[in-house]
Structure formats: structure tokens, C-alpha cells
Amino acid sequence: MEVEAPLIAHSCRPGNFIIVRVDKNSERVPYTIAKADAQRGTLTLVVQEVGLSSTKFCQLNVGDSILDIVGPLGNASHIENYGTVICAGGGIGIAAILPILTALKKAGNKVISVLAGRTKELVIMIDDVRKYSDEVIIMTDDGSLGEKGVVTQGVEKVIQREHVDKVLAIGPPIMMKFTSLLAHKYGIPNDVSLNTIMVDGTGMCGACRLTIGGKTKFVCIDGPEFDGDLVDWDEMFKRMGTFKNVEREEMDHYSDHVCSATDIPVQEYAEMVASDDDSDDDSIEVLTDRNSEWRSNLRGLMKPKERMAIPRVQMPELDAAYRATTRLEEVNKGLTKEMAVTEAHRCLDCAHPTCVEGCPVNINIPSFIKNIERENFLAAAKVLKNTSALPAVCGRVCPQEKQCESRCIHLKMNKPAVAIGYLERFAADYERENGHTTLPRIAPSNGIKVAVIGSGPSGLSFAGDMVKRGFEVYVFEALHEIGGVLKYGIPEFRLPNKIVDVEINNLRKMGVHFQTDCIVGKTIKIEDLERQGFRGFFVGSGAGLPNFMGIPGENFINIMSSNEYLTRVNLMDAANPKTDTPINIGKKVLVVGGGNTAMDSCRTAKRLGADVTLVYRRSEAEMPARLEEVKHAKEEGIHFLTLHNPKEYLADENGRVSGVVLEEMALGEPDASGRRRPEPTGNTQTLSCDQVIVAVGVSPNPLVPKSIEGIKLGRKNTIVVDDSMQSNIKNLYAGGDIVRGGATVILAMGDGRRAAANMAQKLIE
Secondary structure (H helix, E strand, C coil), X not given: CEEECHHHHHHCCCCCEEEEECCCCCCCEEEEEEEEECCCCEEEECCCCCCHHHHHHHCCCCCCCCCEEEEEECCCCCCCXXXXXXXXXXXXXXXHHHHHHHHHHHCCCEEEEEEEECCHHHCCCHHHHHHCCCEEEEEECCCCCCEECCHXXXXXXXXXXXXXXXXXXXCCHHHHHHHHHHHHHCCCCEEEECHHHCCCCCCCCCCCEEEECCEEEEHHHHCCEEEHHHECHHHHHHHHCCCHHHHHHHHCCHHHHXXXXXXXXXXXXXXXXXXXXXXXXXXXXXXXXXXXXXHHHHHHCCCHHHHHCCCCCCCCECCHHHHCCCCCCCCECCCCHHHHHHHHCCCCCCCCCHHHHCCCCCCCHHHHHHHHHXXXXXXXXXXXXXXXXXXXXXXXXXXXXXXXXXXXXXXXXXXXXXXXXXXXXXXXXXXXXXXXXXXXXXXCCCCCEEEEECCCHHHHHHHHHHHHCCCEEEEXXXXXCCCCHHHHCCCCCCCCHHHHHHHHHHHHHHXXXXXXXXXXXXXXXXXXXXXXXXXXXXXXXXXXXXXXXXXXXXXXXXXXXXXXXHHHHHHCCCCCCCCCCCCCCCCEEEEECCCHHHHHHHHHHHHCCCEEEEEECCCHHHCCCCHHHHHHHHHCCCEEEECEEEEEEEECCCCEEEEEEEEEEEEEEECCCCCEEEEEEEEEEEEECCEEEECCCEXXXXXXXXXXXXXXXXXXXXXXXCCCXXXXXXXXXXXXXXXXXXXCHHHHHHHHHHHHHHHHHHHCC
């Protein structure tokens, strides 16, 4: 097939691949690029029908469209003048090896191509290969074309007759394995392409990890080409079968997947009726002026002791037994108007509000709460949106108990803090549900273009602040949806997608431009954007590379990163039988970790019907997860096994995880995090399980930072910035996980705001 994709065609190199999503139900599938025509802006692909999404792709007609295409991805092939090179292509691998052998020939090599297939129909692109080969040898299993035999026979014939400097093999894994073994036998360096086990292709899921030279590598990030002598082929073959059974079952009802996905049911929100005096007509200055008449009158209505005597509001929740069966209904139901107004009365409207100091984006907390108290809910939302691009999101997922609420004056008097997070959510929800959404004040355009790399919390916060200042803002997102971790990482029972979409649409209305399926550094480079007139850059590409523990058996089948697990369920809706993305549903699931992502993973697995055990190496008191998330997980029936840590995984005869050896831990002295260090006791126990989800943190994905020439990087490919969030490169700023290595939504947003303030000042000087 020939697909129109001008940016990718211009920037791709031999060995690169792309990801295609045919329609909204389709899986993200990697395909190798056979040819690229930069002038025509087209890519030539050879696709084999092996599953739902590839079958849909192959049934497209001339003039049809695909929904998403992103790339180029992977490391380009290393091309140099080796001397004599054998390029062995098997079946569809011939298409993958074509651009590489072409480049090798242009680099001055003698190229001998050995093409193989079971029958003559499976030996493809012979004329294209012949054009850039000094010799073409064809082998077929049945002798219907060329010589009868397998690819290794053709390769060995060449090796025995002349000196060979390099062997490259691409095709079925069994063919690559034996070609590699043959080259090794003769002492010839050899490379193989492992693109057949790639899943997403961007490195964010870790599903393509494989043992190479005794170390775990991510094929789509570190490859896809590797030294064939270093590949653990047995592990490779087992990993290829990860979703084979699920995909076979899905193909049995293919027609269901062609239909449009059913509308996702959403939770009904509590009815909220605007009061007659509910208006946001006043300026932001009036709404936030502590000395205004309305505010002074409000403080005089109740004495501080009376306010402090009001008990803190309790968030209404779905019944635990019911909610543990539904992925798409939000657990927290939201405050009613009466509950919100009562809770707002608890705020003392401090002259020096320390809660604001605890907020990374410096929301004027007393002002929005006092507007709720006087039942001017739209005004409260207006105050929030003056400083926060995502108030409905922050009200749901931010750890207020560790930030703004932890600085509340009530705590000094041994009283519960004001429920700032609940009130923030209430005000944002009220505005949205009543259809009275207003936009912040936008300054006149200054004509300066800035680019945002990544559409997660830091990028969206930066974009919102910059567009308010009059800049032309363009956000580039690698995935097919805007929102970053808000979409792929956080389940809908905690943060519904429709909430995120409303916040993003508000930014669109403010003038922010969004471009999906575009990897800055791959699809388009910063230098290209500079030539198009962009003067400032903010990198908020997040930490999309999952961490693993490096213990024996960790690469067994059905041991997944939390990134992969949550992305499949949240972003790709894999648990929906109408979608193509496969997922193995575990019956006895082990989740490793103690943060919010671990809680999201175990609560998701529970909703998919599993018996779930959470394993954490410290005690519950040291868990970094929000107390509310721990409470919800326990209520939903998650088993907690603290002071235990995986030591080794066990597998069945098919290489699928069947158990885990856990080491009992004891707490020692505090470490750098301030928490007591877990130390092994030497005692172990073994638990059976059929799925493990590893949620022990993430690292920045190197795709973006490694593409920026000269940028200073820190530990684990984080971008080094100063206090203003500027990197060592002029007008290039960064924030969020790409700087911190791991952060909360609100901390990432704070980075975006700080970067926006400092960049704006520099660009308009």
C-alpha cells in the first residue's frame, strides 16, 4: 500500500517504522517502511493480515483514509561501507530490508540479497531488491521459484565461496535465529531486526522488552536492530505468543469490531440549579479583593469559632461492592450545592492564607471558596480558571492533603482542613454542567509563536498561560489523543475522560492549537519549527518509560508494566469487546508498588474480575499513594501485603508467570526520601499468580531529549533546568516528569506556569 504522510516521508530513514491506527476501535500497530518518497510525501508499506487491525487495514481501498499514523520511530540502521554484506529477507521481511540494503549499496558495499519464502507468492519486491543488489539469490521451500531450500542454505553458499563482512537478517524470528547462528559459526558480525514483538512502538509500555546480551532492552527504543549473537531467542519466541489466544478469539467475531464503538455510559452528575444571583460578571479583581464590601460582610456573618465548629464535609461515594464492578463510573460523586456552601463556611478567609503557599499553581483559594459561600458558583469557577488550566482535573486527582490542605489553619487547631479539593471540583463541575463556561481574559496577539512538546499537565498548563498572554501556542502530541497521562494513566473511575476533554476544549476556545500523532525530534525537528518561525519551546513530554526491578523472571509473559496495563485499558479501551487492542485478563493478579499508579492498577484489575493482591516493600504508613486511594482500594476488596518485595518470578512450561517468590522486609533507618529504608530479612514466601503488574515508577522517555542537540541531561535522561525552568539552550524550557523524573499533576502544572511566566518575559523583552 501507498500511504500519504508527508512529514514522515521527509524525515524517515532506513530501519525506521511507523504506527498506524485504522479507526477508533483499532489497535496501535507498528509497520515497517518499505519505501519513502519525500517529494510525493508517500510511504510504501507491505502489510500481512494477521489480526483484527491489520485485516481492516488490508481491506481499505484507494482513496480511503486511516485515522492515525505516527513516526518515524526506532533507531535508523547503522550504514557504513563494511565491504561485502549479505541481506537475508524472509517473506514480509523483504519489504523491511529493502530500504536498508538500498542504503548499504549507496554507501559502497557489495550487496548480496538472499530472499526466501515458503512459495513463490511469498517472495516479494524482487525487482526493487535487484535494483540495489549486486546479486539476488531466491530460495523457496517448495522450489516454485529460484532454488529449493531455506534462506540459510542460500546464505551459507555465499559464505563458503567468498569473504563476507556483515550479515543482516529480517523476517520470521526462526529464520533470523538460524541465520544469526550460521553467521556466528563463521565468525561474521550479524544484525537482526526484532520489530515483530513491538507493541506500541514508542517505549511507553515496555511490552517489547527482551534480554539482549544479558540485559533487558526495549526493542522499539533501543532497536529494532540488534546484534543477533546477543538475542535471547527462546524468550523472543515466547513473548511473540503473549496475546495469541486473545487475538484468535477476537478474530472469531471480526464483524463486531467493524461496527462503531458503542457510546460509553457516563455517570449522571448531581443536579445543580443556578441561583438568581449566580453571576461572574464582576472583574477578576473584584472577585479576588479581600477588602471588597461583599467579602468583608461575609466574614462578619459568622465568628471564627462558629466556622471551626462546622464538621468537615464527607464526599458522597458509589457503593464499594457495586463500583468494584464498573470501570466507567466515577467513585466520588461530587458535593451537592448545599454541601459545598456549608463547607465553604468553614474557611476563615485568612489575611495571610498559607493554603495558597501550598498550592503549586498559586490558586487564590480563599477567593474562590468565599464565592462559593455566597453561592456565586460561576464566579468561583472564574477565580479558579484565572490561574489553573485544569480545575476539574486538579479537584479530582491532586494530593491536596499534602499540599494546600496541609497548610490550612484548621490543622493548627487540631481540626480537619477545609476540603479545598472537593470545593475546587464542585465549582468547576458546576460551571460545566450548567453550560455557562467562560474563558479567562486573553491579551491581544503579539504574533510570537511558541511550541509545546507533549500535552500532559505541564504542557497544558504552560499552553493556557501563554495563550492568555497573547502568544500563538501550538501543542504537539505523540499519541492520538490529547491529555498525556490524564488519558492513558488515570482510570475513568477516578478521572472521567469527558472531564479532561472539556478542559482541553476550553484551551482550544482560548486559541491553543493541537497536533496529535507528531513526535518532535522524529516527525519534525526543533530546527524545522524554528524555520517556521517558532521562537520558544516548552518540553513537557513526561516520563513514559516504565521502570522494572531487574529480578529473575521479570520478562516472563503476563508480567506487565503499569504503563502498558493502564494504557491498554484506559487509552485503548482494551477491556471493551468492540475494540481491537488485546489484553490478557488475569484471574489472580499481583500488583507491585505503593503509589497512586499501583492503586489505579490494582483497582482496575479488580474491576476486570481479578482477585488482586498489592505487594509493597515498606509498611502502609510509608505508602506514597493518596490516603483516599488506599481507602478506596481496601473498601473494594484489594488485599494488602506490605513489608514484602518480589525476589524472583516463576513460570509455567509456556513461559507465562505462575508465581512469585516474595522476600519479607523490615524497616531500617530513614533514607533520602525521609521514609524508613526497607531491608531484607532473609525469609521468603511463594504466592501463585497468573498476572503481575509492576508499578515501581517511570523514567523519562529518551525519544525527545535525545533528539535535541546539545541539551544538558541529568539522571535517567531528565532535562536539566534552572529555577526559571529554562534549559541550557536559549528559549527552550521544560517541566513536569521530563525534569523531575516523576511528579504529581499539580506539580507538573506548577512547572508549566513558572516556565510560561519566565519565557514570556524573555520573549517580549
